[in-house]
Amino acid sequence: MSPRACSLRHSIAVLALAWAGQCGASPAIEPLPVEEIAPGVHVHTGHQATWPGARGDEVEGDVAGLGFVVGTRCVAVIDTGGSPALGQRLLAAVRRATPQPVCYVINTHVHPDHTLGNAAFAALEPRPRFVGHARLKASLAARAPFYREALARDLGIATGEDDIVYPDFEVEGNAELDLGDRRLLLQAWPTAHTDNDLSVLDQSSATLFAGDLLFIGHLPVIDGRLLGWLEVMDRLARTQAKRVVPGHGGPTADWRAALDRQRRYLEGVRDGIREALAGKRTIADAVESLAHTGIDGWLLTADFHRRNLTAAYAELEWED
Amino acid sequence: MNTLISLLLAALLTLGLAGPAQAQQKSDPDNPDANATWQQMRTSMFQDRAITTPADAVLSLEAPERAQDAAIVPISIRTHVEQRPERYIERVYLMIDNNPSPMGAVFHFTPKSGRADIETRVRIDAYTHVRAIAEMNTGELYMATRFVKASGGCSAPPGKDMQAAMASLGKMRFRVEGEVEPGKPALAQLMISHPNNSGLVMDQLTRMYTPAYFVRRIQVSYAGEPVLSADVDFSISENPNFRFYFVPTGEGELKAEVIDTNDLRFETAVKVGAGS
Numbered sequence: 001m002s003p004r005a006c007s008l009r010h011s012i013a014v015l016a017l018a019w020a021g022q023c024g025a026s027p028a029i030e031p032l033p034v035e036e037i038a039p040g041v042h043v044h045t046g047h048q049a050t051w052p053g054a055r056g057d058e059v060e061g062d063v064a065g066l067g068f069v070v071g072t073r074c075v076a077v078i079d080t081g082g083s084p085a086l087g088q089r090l091l092a093a094v095r096r097a098t099p100q101p102v103c104y105v106i107n108t109h110v111h112p113d114h115t116l117g118n119a120a121f122a123a124l125e126p127r128p129r130f131v132g133h134a135r136l137k138a139s140l141a142a143r144a145p146f147y148r149e150a151l152a153r154d155l156g157i158a159t160g161e162d163d164i165v166y167p168d169f170e171v172e173g174n175a176e177l178d179l180g181d182r183r184l185l186l187q188a189w190p191t192a193h194t195d196n197d198l199s200v201l202d203q204s205s206a207t208l209f210a211g212d213l214l215f216i217g218h219l220p221v222i223d224g225r226l227l228g229w230l231e232v233m234d235r236l237a238r239t240q241a242k243r244v245v246p247g248h249g250g251p252t253a254d255w256r257a258a259l260d261r262q263r264r265y266l267e268g269v270r271d272g273i274r275e276a277l278a279g280k281r282t283i284a285d286a287v288e289s290l291a292h293t294g295i296d297g298w299l300l301t302a303d304f305h306r307r308n309l310t311a312a313y314a315e316l317e318w319e320d
Numbered sequence: 321m322n323t324l325i326s327l328l329l330a331a332l333l334t335l336g337l338a339g340p341a342q343a344q345q346k347s348d349p350d351n352p353d354a355n356a357t358w359q360q361m362r363t364s365m366f367q368d369r370a371i372t373t374p375a376d377a378v379l380s381l382e383a384p385e386r387a388q389d390a391a392i393v394p395i396s397i398r399t400h401v402e403q404r405p406e407r408y409i410e411r412v413y414l415m416i417d418n419n420p421s422p423m424g425a426v427f428h429f430t431p432k433s434g435r436a437d438i439e440t441r442v443r444i445d446a447y448t449h450v451r452a453i454a455e456m457n458t459g460e461l462y463m464a465t466r467f468v469k470a471s472g473g474c475s476a477p478p479g480k481d482m483q484a485a486m487a488s489l490g491k492m493r494f495r496v497e498g499e500v501e502p503g504k505p506a507l508a509q510l511m512i513s514h515p516n517n518s519g520l521v522m523d524q525l526t527r528m529y530t531p532a533y534f535v536r537r538i539q540v541s542y543a544g545e546p547v548l549s550a551d552v553d554f555s556i557s558e559n560p561n562f563r564f565y566f567v568p569t570g571e572g573e574l575k576a577e578v579i580d581t582n583d584l585r586f587e588t589a590v591k592v593g594a595g596s
Contacts, residue, residue: 050473111474142478142521166524195481284394307388314392
């Protein structure tokens with residue numbers, strides 16, 4: 001089908017939905033591999049690697065857990081991948097799975113591996129609502145220039161300002177989205193992994209998309225508030241969920257054990273830094289002295305453990 | 321297909337359509353003199369005066385090889401010159417070549433500082449040289465440089481929780497570390513709760529840039545005499561933190577005054593006595 005035919009079809013509102021399945025995805029775009037982990041719940045698991053990766057490697061920004069949930073009326077996409085191209089591939093995966101239109105694109109938080117694919121969905125007709133934590137917009141505005149720079153520097157991908165798509169549906173507290181015989185319950189959290197974490201619970205299948213409130217394999221990364229995150233994890237643990245899709249690592253039914261593992265790591269960082277502060281160590285000394293502590297069994301520790309120690313020190317030195 | 325897109329985008333990139341990254345200077349780790357920003361700064365600040373480097377006998381600079389958290393990169397400048405009235409380090413310049421505002425801080429010391437050491441934390445996003453330049457009261461210049469690689473992953477220079485930073489704005493912590501002996505340089509730490517933001521963020525609704533809001537000046541005195549003053553900017557991390565020396569003489573008050581770009585003033589003081 002030619003692009004012209006597509007645009008003609010799109011101009012006819014009644015047919016638009018029916019044709020969306022064919023028109024949106026160019027056959028040249030390879031759909032991102034996804035697994036249907038529960039009826040209508042499709043999940044893509046990213047590489048255990050740092051975003052964005054290097055030019056020519058297999059990662060190409062594909063490091064986060066992404067997904068979409070299909071209702072009888074429409075589809076909600078949850079996180080969009082670490083580059084505009086990955087967003088296109090996720091869209092192609094949606095098209096392959098269902099003819100339903102995408103009505104919501106939800107970002108679980110600001111990080112580029114979860115948000116930079118948004119642009120692929122912004123071009124859809126009708127345009128989906130972009131859903132995020134009430135503090136996502138400010139955070140994304142502050143960070144987008146650095147994310148775009150990293151894409152250019154490390155992957156050679158040039159982006160424009162329009163490639164950064166901001167939320168137009170902001171969640172404070174909680175919200176419910178209706179996909180047609182299927183409701184998603186959204187929870188905006190106080191500062192934890194970031195200051196704009198949003199989790200998504202599909203009530204029909206009891207699947208929780210935790211975003212980066214839960215890491216599996218990939219070392220947890222503190223980019224918000226360590227003590228806040230530990231508190232949020234307590235509340236998250238009370239969710240009635242049969243399975244969890246983490247921001248990094250594969251979906252799991254054994255998610256409380258994964259949450260415990262993450263808690264042990266973060267508490268280890270907290271306790272180590274508190275001890276270093278009590279011992280009047282400087283930030284640089286504290287980071288070096290704890291550089292090899294508490295990281296057994298985790299991946300990407302060379303990339304993130306020292307960073308976590310640095311952030312934790314800057315937070316905890318203000319404790320009373 | 322993906323390869324083709326990559327090639328196409330790479331071509332666009334070389335045409336200069338890449339955004340803010342392209343405005344930044346390239347830095348060669350092995351050739352700190354080559355950076356264009358540095359060359360401009362050098363000319364405007366120091367003209368053709370000689371700058372001795374390396375200058376391990378005068379000062380050294382410690383920084384991590386890689387910025388772990390781009391928003392919080394610990395920097396330590398150590399000096400090896402006694403602050404005597406006849407010859408002392410009068411200023412230390414902290415420069416980060418590829419930051420939006422390369423001159424991150426100018427610290428002013430006196431003989432009563434005891435030592436012209438300084439520790440702080442800065443924001444670093446790009447691969448860059450960091451420089452500490454000591455200027456003696458007699459005019460000689462000495463420089464230490466370190467190359468710092470940008471952080472990997474999703475780390476970025478803006479602060480982690482702007483709302484929390486504004487809520488505790490101006491809160492300070494000030495303390496003297498260790499035993500105080502009259503006449504011997506003592507270490508002090510000043511912590512200031514402040515978002516210290518760059519203002520380089522565009523408001524998505526108004527398309528206007530948010531105003532920069534940062535601590536611009538710090539003045540520390542002991543027993544009424546200046547021991548440290550500093551002109552700083554948003555290259556310094558959120559919640560600015562400084563460790564420095566002064567020479568206690570007996571009983572006296574160590575007092576800090578902080579002024580931000582809205583001309584808000586914050587003051588704090590700590591009593592210093594022998595054996596405290």
